Amino acid sequence: MLSKSVLVDLTRCTGCKACQTACKQWNDLPATFPEFDNNLTFPSKTDGNTYTIVEHRVTEKDGQDVMRFAKTQCLHCLEPACVSACFAKALQKTPEGPIVYYSNLCVGCRYCMLACPFGVPKFEWDEVFPLIAKCQYCFDPNGKYDRVGHGQQPACVDTCPNGTLIFGEREDMLKEAWQRINGDAKYVKHVYGEKEAGGTNWLYISDVPFEAFGFRTNITEKPLPEYTHEYLKWTPPLIATWGGLLTLMYFYTKRRSDVAKDDSKDIGV
Amino acid sequence: MTNHFIDYQHTDVFLMIGSNSAENHPQSMRWIGKAKRNRGAKMIVADPRLTKSTVYADIFARHRPGTDIPFLLGIMKYAIENNLYHKEYVADFTNASFLVNSEFGFTEGLFSGAQDKDGKVKYDKATWQYQKDGETVKKDPTLQHPNCVFQLLKKHVSRYDIKTVSSITGVPEDVYRKVCETYAATGAPEKSGNIIYAMGITQHTTGTQNVRAIAMLQLLLGNIGKPGGGVNAQRGESNVQGSTDLAMLSHLLPGYLGVPNATKHKNLQDYIEIETPAAGYWTNKPNFMVSLLKAFYGEYATNENDFGFDWLPKVDGKNRTHMGIFQEMMEGNVKGFFAWGQNPAVGGPGANYERKAMEKLDWLVTVDLFETETAAFWHAPGVKPEDVQTECFLLPAAFSYEKQGTVTNSGRWIQWRYQAVNPPGEAKSDLWIADELFKAVKKEYQNGGKFPEPIVNMLWDYDKPGHEEPDIEKIAVEINGYEVGKEDTALASFGQLKDDGSTVCGMWIYTGYMAIDKDMNMPNCKRRSLEDSGLGSFLKYSFSWPLNRRIIYNRCAADMDGNPWDPQRALFKWDGNKWISNDVPDFSKTKTPQESGAFPFIMLPEGHGRLFASGPVDGPFPEHYEPMESPAQNIISKQQNAPCANVFKGDWAKVAKLGDSNYPIVATTHRSIEHYQSGAVTRNCPTLAEIGPYMYVSISEGLAQEKGIQPGDDVWVETVRAKIKCKASVLPVVKPVMINGKKVEIVGMPWCFGYQGIATGAIANDLVPAVGDGNTSIQESKAFLVNITKA
Amino acid sequence: MAAQKWSFKMTPVRMVMLALAALAVAIAIYRLATGLGTTTNLNDQWPWGLWIGFDVLTGVALAGGGYSTALLVHIMHINKFNVIARSAMLTSMLGYLLVMVGLFLDIGQWFNFWRPFVSWGYHSVLFEVFWCVSLYTMIQVIEFGEIATEKVAKSWHKPIKRIMPVLLILGVLLPTMHQSSLGGLYIIEVGKLHPLWWSPLIPLFFMMSSFFVGPAMVTIETTLAGKALGHHVENSILRSLVRIAGSLMVIYLALRIIDLANRSALGYVFAGGLESNMFLLEMVAGVIIPIIIAFSPWSASRSGLVTFGVLTASGVVINRMNVVFTGMYQALGPGYFPSWMEWAVTIGLVCGAVLAYLFIAENFNILGNHEEHEPA
């Protein structure tokens, strides 16, 4: 299936935060006053007011200190755990790929936050009626914040001066990613997001291990919703058999107990 | 910049020294990235801090602030001794072969002609001159004569061997050797090396000589004037290039014409005779000067009255630079002050002193977007408003998007920008404010006054009927230049300017920017055509001064016979009869390559790039001197500090003694992407305040350990002059370096914080000493001494 | 039953509980009016805390006594357990109501709580939980209606009695489903929930434990009620109940060990550290020792039964807490400890439920002898 992807090449990122700021501006997200962060990543985490941040890290490569940056946001999974977790359909996957949040349907249970393998959805804790906040891939069915739906690139991609972020069909992005990796020994031989959690629409390549940014690397390659599905698919047969069994048991034992009423005999354990 | 940003894609090796483009010129990184990907370009970053720009670096040389001259001279030595310099270029296009006065000498860190004056060296430059046969300079094309520039240079740099450079700068020898190898390799004719620099180079008592060292290295390796090369000063404020062109500096009139001196230039005749060189393009100076006077005084400027020369303000030899002015202010000699689009209460060296000085003012007018720290100096923390007698005005100004006009970028591209939104509230464009102000002043003078002529005779007719704003296009055409009587037709070239009063031109180097492009039917600076030769010159996109030339000194892009050094990147090629060109030539297209090649540096009287220059006050060659505040003895000579440095008076200029154990740590200041300059604008923008909310000091892990400092702790940063409190960021961004075998810690601070706005913080400039470069008086804000303690 | 007459004896302990419940109500109102951020210490790292962990996940499990008893009494018609049936089901109903309140307080868009009834996120385990829990609570309220209509709104008694079999069957079916689904919620935490707890079988484990905690709760409850309300249930009845539980626990224990072995996670058991220790505590104190008690002579005595009850119930509490907190700690990191208001609401809710239990027990025929429900 065709789906829109962003390839993030961390070797190109200079930490300019243009993407981060563009996201705030485009989506009318309010600014906050973040806590001090030793890495000078402000805000240091995405939150109810921030869909994306550019993490700053000083790490090591070939024994040298190096600075690297990683823009993080919702990865827009091919088979999103958050969508499968939402019991009110407030999170939905669009055919183009973006995982979109419909705030009017949201109950605020935060199961999506727990379900997402990447810890993406955040909550507006400061609000009386808080909503989930996460990157919408600049896709907005209501139109106001829509870009991708209008055939434009996401705001962050459009703003990046260094081509760190490029936007296109997932297949092409994957091809490009592997071409870069195979063409330059500096890269880690891994496209983050190709297989993680069954694959994501945001793909990362890097010349330092992804762990440097705290990317989860122990993520299963099986789509998370499948785990749930393997359990939930038992629900209908279970209802049928267990329900039937209970009914049978009810009438059978009732008769038996009626018969044996005076004996005060019971079924041994 | 001799080149321009897009041209970076043609570079083979970048040496980014004292610039952090990733934070301060982010768009330039895209072209560096392109060169790396498409050409396999290498990048060297020389910086005391591990900067964001090092993301693209192949070699990162962590050096001690204030040691760029040894770093650069060492590469020259390496290139010369290993025969890696560009021999043809050096011989043909530079003054390497010129013979210098045989009396010229250099001992104990000082050049010949040194005279002691009030504890400061003043040079008699007599021995720094070329040997001449009548009017012609004596040369030795073999470069063997002991007194030719090349041999003098070779001797001078020979002291900067790898080991010495390493122990001064703290760059490990193996890393430095790699730097030398990598960069000197651009001496190959077909290779282009690009030196990108900015404030890490200039803000030193040796700032001018630092820049000189860059220019010399580029000449030596044949890197000036060709694609992918250049001496690329990445400039500051979006339009600082424009404002420098338009005479922001105290010693210059528009177009880099010197301000007349009250004693030296009694009249226009004097000025022209003394200031016009015998050769080179500056021989046209009288045309430029007279046209400028016509622009100032219009019909009142006549041949009879020296075109109003007497009405020009004159300099008196005193220091009228930033620090000079504030010193006068502190002494009570400055009564009123316009802080027009500047915020010295945060950005000035010894900012606490500058704020104190402002208390001596009778009046202060701030023209700004926000109530900056400068506008609010009278209610700064610790200041009692009732004790300040200064009458303060704040005129709200429109921001760049709220008005139209041109901006000149680092690459000298003059681009017209249109207004996007209306200014809020009562805010007005600067032009409107200036216009109204001048008209009001003029009106006052019309009733008489002391010396009213410069005011009442000023050509000032920018009213546009039916419009509130002055006629900005009219002003633009006046700057561009026109023929008297043809006010509507902007001249195409400064070659058309005359010294007889028949032309008017506010700034000669811009001539042509408002001229109409016949094909596109619009002024050149409004063009936006993406048509290109493939070299990225984009000759029909905006207008680049001078004369739409994208790379200056571009005669050097081809050899004596007109063959490009690298056919793949041919800016020009002589096909035997004519030039094939991809840029506007910096030479006469009608002359043969040999003729134009004989004088490729057309702005210089000798027409050759100067490996040896008598211009600077502090020596014809750069020489390493320690910063005014330094933890290290100068090991290269007995002269500890820059001999001609400008040291101001008072507490703000106090410096720690060499080896003062109370201040053992070297500090530098820097910018960050989140904030612009003093932060006046960005700290008032919620989204930007959010991404850069804290003032901090970067300290090494070792220093943190030694001082018991945890990441995020509040710390005191203290100098012999002042102390400030901020957060500590503990990362290997900074690390100690080994200087003469001794470990020296380095710390870095952004200087964008103040007490106004959404994000506030301590002012780094409270710590910076009032000492400046001998040539320019730029402050030494990149290297001074501090101590750090846990707060 | 006598004509309507309500009685509620105030004792100092009840006064304190009432005060605590009142405080919880006040905080609840404050929370609904000002948001979650003002009241709880929940954050983006720890979106679920005490309220979900204890009030909901643990609450539902502990209320499991209702459906296990219902299964034994009403479905399997093991009549000797009749004496405990009403009390167990009442506790269960109150437990579920408490869970509903807890949930309601915990969701950010509380006015939107009904959404999933119309906007069907059927691929979510939570969807199943939501439907089952709300339906089951409703059913329990109707079931309770059978008891209530003995005293009030008597005309409803007959119709309710008529539908009781359906209700009773659903009343076992639904909790079986959602007890397991509560565990199912954590299947998606694969890779995040520590392998000591994460398992594809976690729904089964949740279901089994909710079942065997029923007898444990009944034991505790009847003992307490016995003291407070003079309601006595014979030890032998409780003992056979405990043995049913014990048998199940043996299977449970075996399954968990086999499961760990299957997933090569046995190594974590004795690896030391927070997770291992908490796991051992949960299994040894909450499962193994109770099994031993159940099948030892000690379970013939009240003290043995109560010890079994307390240990088993604690074991389940610890299990749920381990799943919600201990097991997620490595993935989510430190950064959450319930605020005093969260504690106060939790404690207050429990107090409220106890008071409600007491009130109902004192005013309706809960503990006395009664016939098994018959369809008329």
Ligand SMILES: Nc1nc2c(c(=O)[nH]1)N[C@H]1C(S)=C(S)[C@@H](COP(=O)(O)OP(=O)(O)OC[C@H]3O[C@@H](n4cnc5c(=O)[nH]c(N)nc54)[C@H](O)[C@@H]3O)O[C@H]1N2
């Ligand atoms: N985001 C942003 N962009 C800006 C500005 C801004 O404030 N914010 N300001 C604009 C202006 S006006 C200017 S002038 C430019 C300045 O642009 P830059 O010169 O790039 O700015 P700085 O960060 O001040 O200094 C550059 C680097 O010099 C290093 N340095 C310090 N001491 C030394 C030294 O002794 N030698 C060498 N080689 N390096 C040293 C610092 O660590 C720093 O990384 O940026 C312009 N662009």
Ligand SMILES: Nc1nc2c(c(=O)[nH]1)N[C@H]1C(S)=C(S)[C@@H](COP(=O)(O)OP(=O)(O)OC[C@H]3O[C@@H](n4cnc5c(=O)[nH]c(N)nc54)[C@H](O)[C@@H]3O)O[C@H]1N2
């Ligand atoms: N320690 C240390 N100090 C430094 C430096 C350093 O590297 N280290 N760098 C130095 C350098 S390179 C520079 S350029 C100076 C800069 O020093 P300043 O020029 O004093 O600082 P800015 O913050 O750029 O001040 C510009 C002011 O103009 C206002 N402004 C913006 N747009 C407009 C407009 O359109 N009209 C008007 N009227 N006002 C406007 C802004 O709000 C701001 O208050 O600082 C210097 N100070």
Ligand code: SF4
């Ligand atoms: S990254 Fe998380 S929030 Fe984004 S689509 Fe995947 S599961 Fe959903």
Ligand code: SF4
């Ligand atoms: S918080 Fe909202 S979006 Fe997330 S799972 Fe719950 S209802 Fe769905």
Ligand code: SF4
């Ligand atoms: S895609 Fe849009 S919403 Fe997502 S991070 Fe980029 S700008 Fe923000």
Ligand code: SF4
């Ligand atoms: S805009 Fe591009 S280069 Fe800048 S921080 Fe974002 S991803 Fe990196």
Ligand code: SF4
């Ligand atoms: S002028 Fe603006 S767009 Fe250009 S590099 Fe600076 S911040 Fe970026």
Ligand SMILES: [Mo]
């Ligand atoms: Mo600047």
